[in-house]
Amino acid sequence: MAADKHFFAPAGDKRLFIIVGAFGSGKTEFALNLALSLAGQGRPAALADLDLVNPYFRSREKSGMLEICGVKMIAPEGALRNADLPSIPPALPRLIYDKKTAGVVDVGGDRTGARVLAAYARDILKQDPSVWYVFNRSRYDNARNDAALTSLKQIEVSCGLRVNGIVHNTHLMGDTTAATVLWGFEAAKRLSELAGMPLVCHCARWDLIDELRTLSPLFPMTLYMNRPWEDG
Amino acid sequence: MQKELWKGNEAIAEAAIRAGCRAYFGYPITPQNEIPEYMSKHMPKAGGVFVQAESEIAAINMVYGASATGVRAMTSSSSPGISLKQEGISYLVGANLPAVIVNMMRGGPGLGTIQPGQADYFQATRSPGHGDGHMIVLAPSGIQEAADLIRDAFELADKYLTPVMLLADGMIGQMMEPIIWKETSPLPEVDKPWAADGRDGDGKTHFVSSLRLESDVNERFVLSLKDRYAKIARDEVRYKSIGCENADLVIAAFGTTARIAQSAARKLDEEGLKVGLFRPITLWPFPYDALAEIAARDSVKAVLTVEMNLGQMHEDVRLAICGSKPTPFYGRTGGMVPEPRHIADKVRDILREMEL
Numbered sequence: 001m002a003a004d005k006h007f008f009a010p011a012g013d014k015r016l017f018i019i020v021g022a023f024g025s026g027k028t029e030f031a032l033n034l035a036l037s038l039a040g041q042g043r044p045a046a047l048a049d050l051d052l053v054n055p056y057f058r059s060r061e062k063s064g065m066l067e068i069c070g071v072k073m074i075a076p077e078g079a080l081r082n083a084d085l086p087s088i089p090p091a092l093p094r095l096i097y098d099k100k101t102a103g104v105v106d107v108g109g110d111r112t113g114a115r116v117l118a119a120y121a122r123d124i125l126k127q128d129p130s131v132w133y134v135f136n137r138s139r140y141d142n143a144r145n146d147a148a149l150t151s152l153k154q155i156e157v158s159c160g161l162r163v164n165g166i167v168h169n170t171h172l173m174g175d176t177t178a179a180t181v182l183w184g185f186e187a188a189k190r191l192s193e194l195a196g197m198p199l200v201c202h203c204a205r206w207d208l209i210d211e212l213r214t215l216s217p218l219f220p221m222t223l224y225m226n227r228p229w230e231d232g
Numbered sequence: 233m234q235k236e237l238w239k240g241n242e243a244i245a246e247a248a249i250r251a252g253c254r255a256y257f258g259y260p261i262t263p264q265n266e267i268p269e270y271m272s273k274h275m276p277k278a279g280g281v282f283v284q285a286e287s288e289i290a291a292i293n294m295v296y297g298a299s300a301t302g303v304r305a306m307t308s309s310s311s312p313g314i315s316l317k318q319e320g321i322s323y324l325v326g327a328n329l330p331a332v333i334v335n336m337m338r339g340g341p342g343l344g345t346i347q348p349g350q351a352d353y354f355q356a357t358r359s360p361g362h363g364d365g366h367m368i369v370l371a372p373s374g375i376q377e378a379a380d381l382i383r384d385a386f387e388l389a390d391k392y393l394t395p396v397m398l399l400a401d402g403m404i405g406q407m408m409e410p411i412i413w414k415e416t417s418p419l420p421e422v423d424k425p426w427a428a429d430g431r432d433g434d435g436k437t438h439f440v441s442s443l444r445l446e447s448d449v450n451e452r453f454v455l456s457l458k459d460r461y462a463k464i465a466r467d468e469v470r471y472k473s474i475g476c477e478n479a480d481l482v483i484a485a486f487g488t489t490a491r492i493a494q495s496a497a498r499k500l501d502e503e504g505l506k507v508g509l510f511r512p513i514t515l516w517p518f519p520y521d522a523l524a525e526i527a528a529r530d531s532v533k534a535v536l537t538v539e540m541n542l543g544q545m546h547e548d549v550r551l552a553i554c555g556s557k558p559t560p561f562y563g564r565t566g567g568m569v570p571e572p573r574h575i576a577d578k579v580r581d582i583l584r585e586m587e588l
Contacts, residue, residue, distance in 0.1 A: 023242075055262045055263045056403070056406040057406060082345060084346050138410065139236070139237050140236060172237055172410040173237065175410045228491075228569045228572075229488075229492045
């Protein structure tokens, strides 16, 4: 196992994490793992599912597991949790101003999914937020750096927030190997240079971490968004 | 070739463009919205046409119009929207027009839920709309297969001058999987001398219609369909069978449910129970003979059908087996997805009861 300094941990003085990115970049898995790591630091943590564009595979499906692990879930309640309605739970604006809670906001994909944030941009900006763009080179709209940069800029315009970090999350779901992550690394580095913002971390499943010692900081992830034939 | 991560709906749209589809007409409905969304962005770049129609009915009739001019045309929707398209599909059959229709099924009836379902099996396989027609129905169980089958769908549509439906459930549309783009060039152009494309200039009018006022003429047309369907049933049946050799029990399932059933079969294998999987890929024509042959094997005690409905493909399984073996059923419906452990429980129960 790599030394501790190689591992990513969210800074203690940061409390609002806005997770944006292209469709399918892995925002939800990252947001779930980030919220759990915040709770693991002993901080009161919450995860807001603000995905208004996806009907399936949303973080709200994991609310039971999150609550057990000490992460408060903020998502539409009752039957509305299964709707594809653009409804925003009233607890979201409360989270933005709740200085005692470390909040992760899992935003829908692309500029379409990010648009909902614009209504809260002014409030969010007052909280010195971490706005992170999740990058996955295996996705067609992240495959080329110019397209990834365009996607990032479009999201910024759409939500009214400046992105200030790149989360490198190149993966191929169950087919991901260390080589997949390393293949994505070069492109993630170029994107961070082009966009003029730091690489926050490199994400990988726990079982791949030993093969990825050259990358730092690493964020080992457990995958929660299983499909019905996978053991959850 | 580098693997890429694609969402089902997007892969289907991209595969259609790659295959040579140049006209897409649709109307939004969950869980297939990424198809029109993707088409709106990428079809114009490919030199094709994207129209968000005013309704599902308008969209299917635009497909009719485009196809009548010889263009490869497609529409997509989800269960309630596909119901609205039934009349248009019947007209496509009646006019001998090729077209591809994607149904990303959700839980019904009515508006139902936006969660996955497979309850449109009867609607797709018995007869689309009214009349004595059929369409080829292809059921992928993963995203690579969905992308590959879309290409095949356009090829089959042109070959047999028939609508072809890709019948999947919302899970296939919404999930992501790594895929490889195997074919890089579009399908070859097919000569369509019947197309109303204004090209001939020889004074001959090309008229595409499903109206035949003389009953004997119409009967001859329907009988010609019958011949074509017999040829399709002979030449185009597709299925996969996994682990059916010496199986104690065979599970018949299609699409997403087949993946779940396979997961259950693996669990049971660890317990020493041999469970095979029979997965029809063409739901029409249904692989009756192949299933009958597998079911007739001595080791097979029963064929369990698992579906996300109340037992629709189950009827075809029973037709294939003709009472020679027990044909139990397990299903979830209304948007609920079966779990591998519940299928495994059902298999254990069946085999235990048969031993008694």
